[in-house]
Amino acid sequence: MKQKLPGTSSHPRKVISPNDDARLLAFGIDDGLWKRIRTNIPDQLAPESEASLRADIERCCADFLGRCKALRDGGVTAEALKAPGKGELAPLDKLAKGLRMAADAWAEISGNAQQESLDQYQRRHYGKIHDDRLGDIRRYQSLEELARDAERRLNALRELGEPVTMTARPELVRDVKKCLRDTGLNPTVKGRVYDEKGGEPTWFQKFMAALNDNVLGNDGWGAPGRYSPQAFYSEIAKAFGDANRGNPKIL
Numbered sequence: 001m002k003q004k005l006p007g008t009s010s011h012p013r014k015v016i017s018p019n020d021d022a023r024l025l026a027f028g029i030d031d032g033l034w035k036r037i038r039t040n041i042p043d044q045l046a047p048e049s050e051a052s053l054r055a056d057i058e059r060c061c062a063d064f065l066g067r068c069k070a071l072r073d074g075g076v077t078a079e080a081l082k083a084p085g086k087g088e089l090a091p092l093d094k095l096a097k098g099l100r101m102a103a104d105a106w107a108e109i110s111g112n113a114q115q116e117s118l119d120q121y122q123r124r125h126y127g128k129i130h131d132d133r134l135g136d137i138r139r140y141q142s143l144e145e146l147a148r149d150a151e152r153r154l155n156a157l158r159e160l161g162e163p164v165t166m167t168a169r170p171e172l173v174r175d176v177k178k179c180l181r182d183t184g185l186n187p188t189v190k191g192r193v194y195d196e197k198g199g200e201p202t203w204f205q206k207f208m209a210a211l212n213d214n215v216l217g218n219d220g221w222g223a224p225g226r227y228s229p230q231a232f233y234s235e236i237a238k239a240f241g242d243a244n245r246g247n248p249k250i251l
Contacts, residue, residue: 221235
């Protein structure tokens with residue numbers, strides 16, 4: 001059974017990403033890999049054009065890998081802020097509320113129920129249960145700090161607003177398509193490949209397959225042999241066509 005990879009699906013996912021700039025990653029394709037990938041391009045290119053195209057494809061891959069990271073991390077954050085059912089608290093709400101209750105309880109049983117700064121708190125004696133002789137109780141001093149930090153994080157993430165719908169693979173296809181067209185090439189696709197009415201994939205679909213197999217791997221559609229070529233080429237064709245019909249707002 002093939003494992004579904006998080007964050008790389010073509011289907012939209014709700015994410016919350018506090019820092020979009022964190023998605024940008026340094027990325028490069030070495031000479032040997034580029035030679036294998038570019039063999040699928042039917043036209044000869046001038047050295048300057050090929051160098052520019054290679055840099056653009058590297059940028060597309062870096063942006064794609066950044067989007068995958070944002071999907072994985074931002075998807076987890078969105079889930080932490082999502083209530084599992086009506087009237088229930090989201091996991092991060094539970095954490096903040098639980099830590100606040102624990103911090104207030106500690107303040108009460110330690111004789112520190114008055115509101116004080118952390119420095120003032122640390123200078124106090126430990127109060128009512130100082131002599132319980134069951135172990136070092138000073139570790140509970142950090143509960144107030146933890147509670148405040150959880151509340152700060154919860155409020156900051158809530159202020160970002162509703163989760164944003166995001167995908168990764170369709171954007172990669174459209175970005176690569178644009179790079180090739182900007183170089184003067186004319187990429188095309190076939191919607192049906194390897195069936196009775198289809199045939200061989202186009203050079204653009206083969207180029208995307210080589211890019212995946214040699215560069216993206218598990219972050220893309222999976223390593224060679226771990227994805228269906230027919231489904232892969234169909235997905236490339238769909239993303240290619242969607243670019244001409246307009247798309248929903250994507251992060």
